[in-house]
Amino acid sequence: MEEFLADLRDWLRIPSVSSDPNAAAEVRRGAEFCAGLLEKAGLDNVRLVEGPGHPLVVGDWLHAEGKPTLLCYGHYDVQPAEPLELWRTPPFEPTLIGGNLYARGAADDKGLAIILIKAVERYLRAGKPLPVNVKFLIEGEEESGGDHVSLYVAEEAASLRCDAALICDTEMFAPELPTICVGLRGIVYGELIVRTGETDLHSGVYGGTVANAVEAAARILARLKDEQGRIAIDGFDADVEPPSAEEQASWRRLPFDEENYRGAEAKVFALVGDPNQSLFARIWARPALEVHGIGGGFTGQGAKTVIPCEAVVKLSARLAAGQDPARAARLLAGAIAAAAPLGARSEFRVLHMAAASVIDPRNALVREAAAAMQEVFGVATVFTRSGGSIPIVGLFQKHLGVGAVLCGFGLPDDNLHAPNEKVYLPNVARGIEAIARYFERLGAL
Amino acid sequence: MEEFLADLRDWLRIPSVSSDPNAAAEVRRGAEFCAGLLEKAGLDNVRLVEGPGHPLVVGDWLHAEGKPTLLCYGHYDVQPAEPLELWRTPPFEPTLIGGNLYARGAADDKGLAIILIKAVERYLRAGKPLPVNVKFLIEGEEESGGDHVSLYVAEEAASLRCDAALICDTEMFAPELPTICVGLRGIVYGELIVRTGETDLHSGVYGGTVANAVEAAARILARLKDEQGRIAIDGFDADVEPPSAEEQASWRRLPFDEENYRGAEAKVFALVGDPNQSLFARIWARPALEVHGIGGGFTGQGAKTVIPCEAVVKLSARLAAGQDPARAARLLAGAIAAAAPLGARSEFRVLHMAAASVIDPRNALVREAAAAMQEVFGVATVFTRSGGSIPIVGLFQKHLGVGAVLCGFGLPDDNLHAPNEKVYLPNVARGIEAIARYFERLGAL
Numbered sequence: 001m002e003e004f005l006a007d008l009r010d011w012l013r014i015p016s017v018s019s020d021p022n023a024a025a026e027v028r029r030g031a032e033f034c035a036g037l038l039e040k041a042g043l044d045n046v047r048l049v050e051g052p053g054h055p056l057v058v059g060d061w062l063h064a065e066g067k068p069t070l071l072c073y074g075h076y077d078v079q080p081a082e083p084l085e086l087w088r089t090p091p092f093e094p095t096l097i098g099g100n101l102y103a104r105g106a107a108d109d110k111g112l113a114i115i116l117i118k119a120v121e122r123y124l125r126a127g128k129p130l131p132v133n134v135k136f137l138i139e140g141e142e143e144s145g146g147d148h149v150s151l152y153v154a155e156e157a158a159s160l161r162c163d164a165a166l167i168c169d170t171e172m173f174a175p176e177l178p179t180i181c182v183g184l185r186g187i188v189y190g191e192l193i194v195r196t197g198e199t200d201l202h203s204g205v206y207g208g209t210v211a212n213a214v215e216a217a218a219r220i221l222a223r224l225k226d227e228q229g230r231i232a233i234d235g236f237d238a239d240v241e242p243p244s245a246e247e248q249a250s251w252r253r254l255p256f257d258e259e260n261y262r263g264a265e266a267k268v269f270a271l272v273g274d275p276n277q278s279l280f281a282r283i284w285a286r287p288a289l290e291v292h293g294i295g296g297g298f299t300g301q302g303a304k305t306v307i308p309c310e311a312v313v314k315l316s317a318r319l320a321a322g323q324d325p326a327r328a329a330r331l332l333a334g335a336i337a338a339a340a341p342l343g344a345r346s347e348f349r350v351l352h353m354a355a356a357s358v359i360d361p362r363n364a365l366v367r368e369a370a371a372a373m374q375e376v377f378g379v380a381t382v383f384t385r386s387g388g389s390i391p392i393v394g395l396f397q398k399h400l401g402v403g404a405v406l407c408g409f410g411l412p413d414d415n416l417h418a419p420n421e422k423v424y425l426p427n428v429a430r431g432i433e434a435i436a437r438y439f440e441r442l443g444a445l
Numbered sequence: 446m447e448e449f450l451a452d453l454r455d456w457l458r459i460p461s462v463s464s465d466p467n468a469a470a471e472v473r474r475g476a477e478f479c480a481g482l483l484e485k486a487g488l489d490n491v492r493l494v495e496g497p498g499h500p501l502v503v504g505d506w507l508h509a510e511g512k513p514t515l516l517c518y519g520h521y522d523v524q525p526a527e528p529l530e531l532w533r534t535p536p537f538e539p540t541l542i543g544g545n546l547y548a549r550g551a552a553d554d555k556g557l558a559i560i561l562i563k564a565v566e567r568y569l570r571a572g573k574p575l576p577v578n579v580k581f582l583i584e585g586e587e588e589s590g591g592d593h594v595s596l597y598v599a600e601e602a603a604s605l606r607c608d609a610a611l612i613c614d615t616e617m618f619a620p621e622l623p624t625i626c627v628g629l630r631g632i633v634y635g636e637l638i639v640r641t642g643e644t645d646l647h648s649g650v651y652g653g654t655v656a657n658a659v660e661a662a663a664r665i666l667a668r669l670k671d672e673q674g675r676i677a678i679d680g681f682d683a684d685v686e687p688p689s690a691e692e693q694a695s696w697r698r699l700p701f702d703e704e705n706y707r708g709a710e711a712k713v714f715a716l717v718g719d720p721n722q723s724l725f726a727r728i729w730a731r732p733a734l735e736v737h738g739i740g741g742g743f744t745g746q747g748a749k750t751v752i753p754c755e756a757v758v759k760l761s762a763r764l765a766a767g768q769d770p771a772r773a774a775r776l777l778a779g780a781i782a783a784a785a786p787l788g789a790r791s792e793f794r795v796l797h798m799a800a801a802s803v804i805d806p807r808n809a810l811v812r813e814a815a816a817a818m819q820e821v822f823g824v825a826t827v828f829t830r831s832g833g834s835i836p837i838v839g840l841f842q843k844h845l846g847v848g849a850v851l852c853g854f855g856l857p858d859d860n861l862h863a864p865n866e867k868v869y870l871p872n873v874a875r876g877i878e879a880i881a882r883y884f885e886r887l888g889a890l
Binding site: 185187189195196197198199201202203204205206207208209210211212214215217218219221222223225227228229262266267268269270271272273274279282283286287288289290291292293294295296297298299302303304305306307308309311312313314316318341342343344345351352386387388389 | 630632634640641642643644646647648649650651652653654655656657659660662663664666667668670672673674707711712713714715716717718719724727728731732733734735736737738739740741742743744747748749750751752753754756757758759761763786787788789790796797831832833834
């Protein structure tokens with residue numbers, strides 16, 4: 001444990017901020033340090049994979065013949081530490097306070113990715129064979145949206161073949177509650193451009209006679225959802241696959257206070273959405289349409305009397321399991337076109353899309369992970385979903401045809417992407433123990 | 446005419462751009478030159494009035510006892526000339542091409558304001574008494590929205606007493622068609638802020654459960670007008686005073702092609718608005734609600750999955766004759782508050798407001814101007830209105846209790862506020878003749 005902590009501290013001291021072009025050397029140092037950890041753990045074929053952007057770190061151990069193969073994924077890059085003045089301890093000088101280790105990257109993802117490495121090390125450094133086969137893929141562009149890893153996964157699909165991906169980059173639903181995330185929503189993200197003419201016009205000269213692009217955009221947006229916030233596009237949710245009764249029942253047992261969620265977490269004036277769906281269903285298992293931004297005309301200081309000829313809107317639909325992104329995009333584009341009022345032309349461009357990823361909690365690869373976590377934490381593992389997407393999970397699904405086992409060892413208050421990021425070390429230790437037991441269980445299947 | 450042209454050219458050479466803080470000395474030169482023109486014309490008490498912002502130029506001639514008094518208004522400041530690369534001749538080197546004199550300020554307003562000065566000069570320099578009394582007030586902040594002139598008019602209301610204002614700062618409805626503008630719409634301009642919570646939220650984590658400020662703003666805006674573009678606020682137009690049947694009939698005789706207006710002038714895809722009102726009525730004599738701009742959330746390059754907590758909208762209602770701006774503001778604020786959907790809080794702040802200004806074409810001060818213009822141009826003067834406002838007209842109405850006679854000698858293609866601004870010199874000459882005849886007619890009443 002001493003040595004583990006020293007390793008983690010040394011890794012956290014490297015400011016591997018992938019989005020900062022001036023930090024490229026530090027990012028590489030982060031990769032090299034990671035490769036050192038894999039070497040020390042006893043993995044074979046450890047190396048840096050060069051390509052566009054920051055290097056990947058890979059390694060494997062494939063001597064458990066006839067046993068399952070897990071693709072262990074993590075990332076060694078971190079978010080920028082700014083705003084620095086809000087940190088109570090230096091972001092790249094890991095500081096232990098109580099059981100928490102504070103540093104940028106403590107939970108996202110160095111402090112959790114290291115769980116997978118150290119679980120392997122337990123076996124191989126002691127000269128014991130691993131009960132399963134593992135392939136490690138640790139990337140350096142998770143926080144900056146680089147596409148090195150996606151190109152690699154597409155090209156190396158054959159060599160990355162596995163039974164499931166294993167990822168430690170998510171959180172527990174609540175402290176002391178071992179959690180596996182078994183569903184991620186998909187997305188169709190697009191840009192809507194509404195035009196009413198060739199140029200902005202003076203509202204004194206033309207007001208009352210010509211179409212107004214901002215008003216037309218408003219009218220389109222107002223028609224896409226009903227008063228309660230439900231998507232008002234015919235057939236949009238037709239293919240949604242509801243979660244099993246078992247999974248839905250498990251949600252009702254999660255410790256949760258809706259008023260606390262509204263006021264203290266989301267800090268919004270009211271919750272909205274389909275009253276026939278539970279809040280968890282609305283976030284995790286139903287599609288959601290959200291406008292992300294709008295711009296058009298004059299919004300500076302003071303008063304300008306222009307009739308805008310163009311408005312731009314960013315919006316997306318989160319997709320539930322079962323929804324085909326291409327079909328959803330088509331329906332959305334059709335609804336937008338149908339909603340355009342007199343005098344307005346609209347153009348909807350899809351920027352990206354991805355299907356939802358779900359894995360059945362009754363699947364053996366999930367079930368055994370849950371059992372291992374329950375043994376270590378002493379309470380039953382809960383199955384949650386996430387309303388967002390984790391792009392790498394979609395990539396693995398698409399190119400390797402496998403689901404991901406997302407074992408959550410972070411905590412809801414770990415301050416990811418924020419000042420004073422930390423990881424709760426007892427959970428990291430329990431994580432290493434749980435993953436080792438998971439290997440045992442899979443090897444014994 | 447030679448001397449007149451030399452005077453105008455010299456005035457136009459001064460780049461009196463009031464909005465440019467670095468041009469203050471040039472703006473003052475423009476004022477001093479203007480004072481020189483008033484002196485030369487033979488006016489009494491010519492002086493610069495100092496105050497906040499750029500100086501005013503005043504002068505008077507008040508020896509026509511028992512005769513009407515006209516307050517002659519104009520402005521010596523000009524718009525910036527940028528973008529310079531689009532000018533075919535240097536903006537501050539007046540260039541005569543055909544009958545047109547090209548320069549910044551040629552039509553707005555030096556080349557038209559000089560009509561009033563030169564009409565007076567005809568009498569006084571020849572030793573002939575003016576048939577009417579005149580007070581000149583030429584300001585230097587019309588293009589920059591300074592408040593020197595409004596403070597002056599409010600403070601000097603007693604000394605500015607007159608029977609009407611006389612202004613040459615508008616255009617003819619069409620070439621060869623002498624035009625007097627007898628109506629200006631009022632305005633209520635405001636800013637709407639819609640909030641749904643304290644912070645932007647991640648649409649993956651919260652999408653489908655919380656209110657969205659941009660969507661709420663869209664919903665509010667969509668409710669303020671109906672599908673055809675009519676204001677959908679109960680009682681909003683209750684007090685509108687329709688123009689006389691005579692005035693409306695005169696509009697039907699104006700040379701006008703609606704399809705040309707749509708496609709070539711406004712360059713919009715469709716005309717909208719109340720189908721029960723003519724296009725001129727919709728612009729000139731009916732209220733119009735227009736959104737000027739909207740901003741909220743993310744509108745940069747690419748995709749960001751945020752649920753915005755705030756949206757800001759600029760909007761205004763143009764007001765027709767008879768509408769009380771305070772009442773209109775109240776109704777608008779009430780409609781906005783009533784339209785706010787679940788989870789949204791809206792705040793509407795009025796930035797400024799002004800009532801419409803109308804003058805009856807049958808009023809003798811208008812009638813005689815129309816007759817004088819008809820004599821000179823050889824065709825009947827038409828009465829138009831403007832859908833916008835001219836703030837100084839509202840000020841004169843408010844503080845002096847008089848209407849304005851707006852004699853249009855500019856042309857629709859004079860490129861005001863744009864590159865290659867020009868004035869058609871034959872109209873300036875006819876303008877001087879028409880104003881002199883107007884003085885005669887008023888003196889003979």
